[in-house]
Amino acid sequence: MQINELLLKNFGKFHDRQIDLDEGINLIHGENESGKSTIHTFIRGMLFGIERGRGRAAQNDTFSIYEPWGNPNYYSGILKFKSGEKHFRIERNFDKYSKKAELICEEDGEVLSVEDGDLQMLLGEMDAERYDNTVSMSQRNAQMGESIVAELKNYATNYYTSGNGEIDLAGALEQLRGRKKILENEIRMEMAQKQQKREKLEQEVSFVWRDVHHLEEELERVEEELAYRLEKEEEKKKERQREEEHGKGVMDEIRPEKWRIHPMELLVFALVIVIAVILFSKPWNYLIAIVLFLAFGLYIWNRMKVGKKQVKTEPEIILEEITQEEEKVPIDKLRWEKSHITAELKEKRIQYDNLGEQLAELDEVNERSREYEMKRQAVQMAADHLEQLSEEMRGYLKRDLNEKASSFICEITGGKYKKLVTDEKLHVSLMTDEKRVEIEQVSRGTVEQVYLALRMAVGELLCEEEMPVILDDAFAYYDEERMLQTLRWLKEHKKQVIIFTCQTREEQVMKEAGLVYHKIEL
Numbered sequence: 001m002q003i004n005e006l007l008l009k010n011f012g013k014f015h016d017r018q019i020d021l022d023e024g025i026n027l028i029h030g031e032n033e034s035g036k037s038t039i040h041t042f043i044r045g046m047l048f049g050i051e052r053g054r055g056r057a058a059q060n061d062t063f064s065i066y067e068p069w070g071n072p073n074y075y076s077g078i079l080k081f082k083s084g085e086k087h088f089r090i091e092r093n094f095d096k097y098s099k100k101a102e103l104i105c106e107e108d109g110e111v112l113s114v115e116d117g118d119l120q121m122l123l124g125e126m127d128a129e130r131y132d133n134t135v136s137m138s139q140r141n142a143q144m145g146e147s148i149v150a151e152l153k154n155y156a157t158n159y160y161t162s163g164n165g166e167i168d169l170a171g172a173l174e175q176l177r178g179r180k181k182i183l184e185n186e187i188r189m190e191m192a193q194k195q196q197k198r199e200k201l202e203q204e205v206s207f208v209w210r211d212v213h214h215l216e217e218e219l220e221r222v223e224e225e226l227a228y229r230l231e232k233e234e235e236k237k238k239e240r241q242r243e244e245e246h247g248k249g250v251m252d253e254i255r256p257e258k259w260r261i262h263p264m265e266l267l268v269f270a271l272v273i274v275i276a277v278i279l280f281s282k283p284w285n286y287l288i289a290i291v292l293f294l295a296f297g298l299y300i301w302n303r304m305k306v307g308k309k310q311v312k313t314e315p316e317i318i319l320e321e322i323t324q325e326e327e328k329v330p331i332d333k334l335r336w337e338k339s340h341i342t343a344e345l346k347e348k349r350i351q352y353d354n355l356g357e358q359l360a361e362l363d364e365v366n367e368r369s370r371e372y373e374m375k376r377q378a379v380q381m382a383a384d385h386l387e388q389l390s391e392e393m394r395g396y397l398k399r400d401l402n403e404k405a406s407s408f409i410c411e412i413t414g415g416k417y418k419k420l421v422t423d424e425k426l427h428v429s430l431m432t433d434e435k436r437v438e439i440e441q442v443s444r445g446t447v448e449q450v451y452l453a454l455r456m457a458v459g460e461l462l463c464e465e466e467m468p469v470i471l472d473d474a475f476a477y478y479d480e481e482r483m484l485q486t487l488r489w490l491k492e493h494k495k496q497v498i499i500f501t502c503q504t505r506e507e508q509v510m511k512e513a514g515l516v517y518h519k520i521e522l
Contacts, residue, residue, distance in 0.1 A: 124465025
C-alpha cells in the first residue's frame with residue numbers, strides 16, 4: 001500500500017489542507033504545534049476510524065482533541081492510496097450526526113464497503129492495534145504493547161498450522177475450553193442430581209427398614225401370643241377328652257341331669273329291704289333291714305352331696321364356657337393380624353430390595369454420565385493437542401521473527417549486533433561477536449533501533465500488504481551515524497516512509513548521504 005494524497009477537509013487546525021506523498025521517504029517538517037501529530041492522527045483515523053468516548057472519557061479522547069477548530073459539525077477528510085495496481089479513495093465523516101465511511105475504486109468507480117471489511121482486505125488484514133505496534137512509531141511509543149504478544153501467539157498457531165492467518169485457532173482453543181467448562185458443569189449437575197436422589201433414596205430406605213423392623217417385632221409378638229393361646233386351647237381340649245374317657249356309671253347314664261336321686265333307686269332300695277325282712281328270720285331280718293336302711297341313707301346323703309356340688313359348680317362351668325367363647329375371638333384376630341402383618345412385611349421387604357437395587361444403580365456410571373465424560377475427555381484431548389501444536393508453532397514464529405529482526409538490527413547497527421533474540425514476552429537480548437547483552441544494558445539510541453527492527457519484523461510477519469512506515473520524531477535519541485544507517489535501511493527495504501520531525505537533522509543527513517526524499521513543509 002502507498003498513500004498518495006491527504007485532504008484534511010476539517011480536522012483539528014486544518015481546513016481543506018491537501019498533502020501529496022510520494023514513494024520512498026517523505027519528510028514532513030514543521031515547528032512545534034504546526035500540526036505534525038494532527039496529520040499522523042488523521043492518517044490513522046482515515047484508515048481505521050475514530051471512535052468517540054463515553055462519559056468523562058469523551059472529554060479528552062482522540063475524537064475531542066482533533067475536532068475541527070472551526071465548524072466542528074463538519075468533521076471529515078479524504079485519503080487516497082494505491083493498493084496493487086489500483087487507486088482507491090476513502091472518505092470519512094467523523095462527526096456524530098453524519099458519521100459515515102465510503103471506499104471507492106478510482107479506476108472503475110466501484111463502491112466498496114468499509115463495514116464489510118473491504119478496506120481491511122486492501123490493508124492486508126492490518127487493524128489499528130497492529131498498526132500501532134508495527135509501522136506507526138513515535139519517540140514515546142517505540143516499545144510494542146503487550147497485546148501484540150498474544151496476537152503473535154495466535155498468528156503463529158494459525159499461520160504455521162494452516163498457512164492462513166485468518167483461521168483463529170486461538171479462538172477455537174477458547175471455544176474448546178468453554179465447551180469443556182460447560183461439560184464439567186453438566187457433569188457436576190448430574191452428580192449433584194444423583195447425590196440428591198441418593199440421599200432421598202437412603203432416607204426412604206431408612207424409613208422402610210424401620211417399618212420392616214417394627215413389623216418383624218410385631219409379627220414375633222403376635223406369633224408368640226397366638227402360640228400361647230393355641231397351647232392353652234389344646235390343653236383344655238385334652239382335659240375334656242380325659243374327662244370323656246373316664247365315662248359315667250349306669251345310673252348316671254339313665255338319671256336325668258337335673259335329678260339328684262333317680263326314683264328307680266328309691267324303689268330298688270325299698271324292694272331290697274322288704275326282701276331282706278322276708279327272707280331272713282327274726283331278729284336278723286330287722287338287723288339287716290336296719291343296716292340296709294343305713295347304707296341306703298348314706299348313699300342318699302352322698303348323692304345329695306354330689307348334687308349340691310354339681311349345683312354349686314354349674315355356674316363356674318357356664319363362666320368357663322363363656323370365657324372360652326370370648327377367647328375364640330382374640331385367636332381369630334391374632335390369626336388375622338398375623339396374616340396381615342406377614343403380607344405387609346413381605347411388601348415392605350420387596351420395597352426395601354427395590355430401593356437397594358436403585359441405590360446400586362446410582363453407584364454405577366449411567367450412559368448419560370459416560371457420554372458426558374467421553375465428551376469432556378475428547379474436548380480436553382483436543383485442547384491439549386491444540387496447546388501442544390500452538391507451542392510448536394510459536395517456536396517456529398520465534399525462529400522466523402528472530403531471524404528477520406536479527407537481519408534488520410545487523411544492518412541498522414552496521415554489524416555491531418549480529419543477532420537479536422526474543423522470548424515469548426518479546427523481551428529482547430542482543431548478541432555480539434563476544435557476548436550476549438540484555439536490552440537494559442545498551443544505550444537509549446540502541447534501544448530505539450532494536451524496537452524499530454523488531455516492529456518491522458513483526459509487521460512483515462503479521463501483514464500481507466506492505467504498509468507505509470510512519471515515524472513521528474522517532475530519531476530523537478539517534479546520533480547522526482545511527483540515523484544514517486537507519487534511513488538507508490528504510491530507503492532500501494521499505495516502499496514508502498513518512499517521517500514527521502521538527503528538526504533539520506534528518507534532512508541534513510540525507511542530503512549529505514545523497515538519499516532522495518520528498519519534503520513537505522508545514
